[in-house]
Amino acid sequence: MSPSSLRSEEFMAYAMDAWADTVYRIALSHTRSVPDAEDITQDVFVRLLKSTLAFEDDDHLKAWLISATLNCCREMHRTTQRRKTSPVAELPDTRAAPPADEGLFSKVGAVWNAFGSLPPNMRSAMHLRYVEGYSAEEIADMARCRPSTVRSWLFRARKKIKASLEGKDAL
Missing domain, CATH: 1.10.1740 (Rna Polymerase Sigma Factor; Chain: A)
Known part of the structure; x- marks a missing residue:
């Protein structure tokens, strides 16, 4: 070029x-x-x-x-x-939530870990919807899928995050 x-x-x-x-x-x-x-x-x-x-x-x-x-x-x-x-050496898990006595930061860490445990399609949909402010239709165009699929991803992602924060297994 x-x-x-x-x-x-x-x-x-x-x-x-x-x-x-x-x-x-x-x-x-x-x-x-x-x-x-x-x-x-x-x-x-x-x-x-x-x-x-x-x-x-x-x-x-x-x-x-x-x-x-x-x-x-x-x-x-x-x-x-x-x-x-194969890993060269064991590395500490930097994704772990902060200690529980740190109040708000421990809650943010728990949410971040729950968000990070989502499958990539759900994580993308959640980020684009709630951080970037896109509609399900706009996300569907970007992800090359149907809007109903995006709405399903969002529903399931919210359910998984809620269950994770409550200490339950989701789906």
Whole structure:
């Protein structure tokens, strides 16, 4: 690809300023790993740089970035599942909730752990609905599924989180 076919520096700076945090948050909610989320964020913006798609408006660009992020998360999940590696050393579980005596922080940690235990499709739907503010129809367009499927994911995710927080097994 020649340098002339790449997007302008101004466009890339605008896109990164406007939506890098959103891309990073989605990637982090999927991977629960800061380095992986950073890698995915970088990959998404490299894809944007190389893309020749003409965007109609900011909403179209944001939807494209979110779809690209979800695709990168799926790709990373697929490649890590196929790759057979053994850990070099046991690492501490950084996802554990803070000690119970820390009040609000322990509740936030419990919610974060419950959210992290959801399957990727439910985690994406929950993030896009409740953090980014998208409707079920908009999420369905991004996830390439039916709105009723998204509503089912949201319902089941809320049920699983509630059961997890109450200390019960869900579904």
